[in-house]
Amino acid sequence: MAMRALPRPMRAALLATTAAMALSGCGVLSPLPAWELVKATGTATSTALATAAPAKASNTVHHGDAPVKTLCIEYNRNAPLEDLVPAMQAELRGQGVESRVFEPGTGLQQCGVWLRYVATIEWGVPPMASGYRANLSAASLSLHRSDGTLLASSSYQAEENFGLARWAGTRNKIAPVVKALITGFES
Structure with missing residues (x-):
């Protein structure tokens, strides 16, 4: 499935997760930037969950x-x-x-x-x-x-x-x- 086919919150969560995996906790100066990225990934995932697929009657x-x-x-x-x-x-x-x-x-x-x-x-x-x-x-x-x-x-x-x-x-x-x-x- 193409990335554009995903809803915007899911794309953001996927990109944040990919970036976090690429860093894998190794920061040049400090591990804090990697930790902040992991926290941002959690926030993006929560947003995606809250807005996923509008319900229908x-x-x-x-x-x-x-x-x-x-x-x-x-x-x-x-x-x-x-x-x-x-x-x-x-x-x-x-x-x-x-x-x-x-x-x-x-x-x-x-x-x-x-x-x-x-x-x-x-x-x-x-x-x-x-x-x-x-x-x-x-x-x-x-x-x-x-x-x-x-x-x-x-x-x-x-x-x-x-x-x-x-x-x-x-x-x-x-x-x-x-x-x-x-x-x-x-x-």
């Missing part, structure tokens, strides 16, 4: 109902990714929708619209890290009226991009799905 169904202004999120204990619900709530606020979180089966009289979700979580060791970390690999969100009528649904599925896309933040992955769920438009 897919399989969106939206029935064109009036815009939702408040909803309740039914907490799913089978999707224990600690930043998933906060990420959904932040993106909902960005769409002008207020939300509250309830355990399944509670709050039924308090909410006219429910967001339900399922998620697949994978574990792995990110580049430049030493321990395992959970990451969101797939998610499906759906909006329902309190009587169970489906208002909208949308999904996210991780796409491989040199293995870096899987380490993007949960909020980056879920943002287009929440937007599609509320607006009906995939981005």
Whole structure:
């Protein structure tokens, strides 16, 4: 693959890594320049991970109902990714929708619209890290009226991009799905 075909952050990380390997810690006056280059490589890699392959919503169904202004999120204990619900709530606020979180089966009289979700979580060791970390690999969100009528649904599925896309933040992955769920438009 040509270097130009790589996203800019990945090119920067690759160039910094190549330069660091060429120096191999041998500085003429001091090893500090080589150390600074290694640190810069880590920063470039972190930047590449944060911006790798923008997530996309897919399989969106939206029935064109009036815009939702408040909803309740039914907490799913089978999707224990600690930043998933906060990420959904932040993106909902960005769409002008207020939300509250309830355990399944509670709050039924308090909410006219429910967001339900399922998620697949994978574990792995990110580049430049030493321990395992959970990451969101797939998610499906759906909006329902309190009587169970489906208002909208949308999904996210991780796409491989040199293995870096899987380490993007949960909020980056879920943002287009929440937007599609509320607006009906995939981005």
